[in-house]
Amino acid sequence: MATMKNESLKPMETMTNMPNKGAWTAEEDRKLAEVIAIHGARRWKTVAAKAALNRCGKSCRLRWLNYLRPNIKRGNISDQEEDLILRLHKLLGNRWSLIAGRLPGRTDNEIKNYWNSHLSKKIKQKGKQTGVSAKEDHRVEK
């Protein structure tokens, strides 16, 4: 998805020294991966500076973790994975990073998105049938 919006980088943003916002370009991805290969995936402020992307360390980290990292599974979440997510969510609540840790190749962002767009609806429907709301179901104290 990110790549298909790449061409639409607003001219204003490229002209100013404002930090880049919006979708990453293939070129940015390449630079980021290159810097991480040399310096490692830590000290994100340094990585951002070395890559000279006009992106903050936070953005670089997120991009790496959710998209560029090796061994990332993309697309279809299997029935087993879905079942695991449901069970872990019941156990842990909205602790997406913990849940993601149990699903090799999946990112917390992906699981969070999947939950919000698919599973929360399923739960709601179930809740309507059983009288238990999705919210009540996964509340957890920090």
Add this chain to the structure above:
DNA sequence: AACAGTCTCAACCGCATGGAG
């Protein structure tokens, strides 16, 4: 074909936490 409504997902934001000094 055109439009409106809905869905999906990458990316951003703000806050919390932890470590260094």
Add this chain to the structure above:
DNA sequence: ACTCCATGCGGTTGAGACTGT
């Protein structure tokens, strides 16, 4: 003990894709 800074996390947003009318 305190402050500052970097990092991590979860919630939210928004643009494009998709679907229905």
